[in-house]
Amino acid sequence: MRAKTKMIHGGITGDEQTGAVSVPIYQVSTYKQDHVGEHRGYEYSRTGNPTRHALEQVIADLENGASGFAFGSGMAAITSVMMLLDADDHVVMTDDVYGGTYRLMTSVLNRFNLDHTYVDTSYPEKVEAAITERTKALYIETPTNPLLKITDIKKMTEIAKKHDLLLIVDNTFATPYWQQPLDLGADIVLHSATKYIGGHSDVVAGLVVVNATDLAKQIHFIQNSVGGVLGPQDSWLLMRGIKTLALRMEAIEKNAHNIVEFLQAHDKVSTIYYPGMENHHGHDIAKQQATGFGGMISFDVGSGERADEVLDRVRYFTLAESLGAVESLISVPAKMTHASIPPERRAELGITDGLIRVSVGIEDSADLIEDLAEALK
């Protein structure tokens, strides 16, 4: 089955009993047992719920993995994956990881002596250099937020194999439609499904897919023990989102391409970050390991004041955090998504005050371009 067909026919489709074409929402916590200890596959909805299970099957199919798991948020998914590790273990991570992941590592998991080192994973030699005897996992995001840095997943696989590390990939920005890290050798792929997978700014959720049954057993044990599961309504919403993921990503990609062309020709825009541009650092790798470049674009307008002005003046771009929805969103990372990162560190990473990030939606790109042109005047 090809990707577009999988989004409609992958996983569990419909309901055997009634012929319903959409998986029912099993709004239930517990299940009648036929005899003591004899159930029909479900006992209690933290352990397993049929609607959540259908979602977990389809995401496993889309990522070509062994098993999928759904959580109450991307952060719950990431935390559960980190629970695979022990105190005194060490993780090498992409330096501009999602702000919430940064906070989790530096302000929560550090208290349990789970150590980490941030490196620019777009340089494999820096990754090698950061590995110690205690390193157990390599955690990457590609493309990253908001500078769209690209990490070579195959290279990371080689390093992970050599040092016996778990390779974990946050695939939120690329989506399983454009990029399948497990096929490139990763052990675990995860998503904030709040973004492109849900796609409609109406659900907060996280997904994890693993490449092997022993990892699946461990993640299921953690999911059931820690309990950050996704509810049946939200599971259903994600399945609904997945049905149009391919169409949305194609439309978003076209719009992004048009907007980048407009920005490149604009004299008030200095640096543009978009993996689809030939001069973008990592463009060749992005082209090799993904079939699309995605809908996130960042660009610099020179100062925080100018960025504020632009954001005040846009009409179709909604000023909001988050990304990956049908509606175009716009933000200033330094004051919004990345405000919790200390200014010195932001400067190190290249997240300037004048940097604007857009998440391109599926509106008519001519309107989006007119909107930006007016706001940039």
Ligand SMILES: *Cc1c(COP(=O)(O)O)cnc(C)c1O
């Ligand atoms: C949003 C996001 C997360 C966190 O997901 P939530 O659903 O908000 O908990 C993790 N990684 C990336 C890349 C994200 O964009």
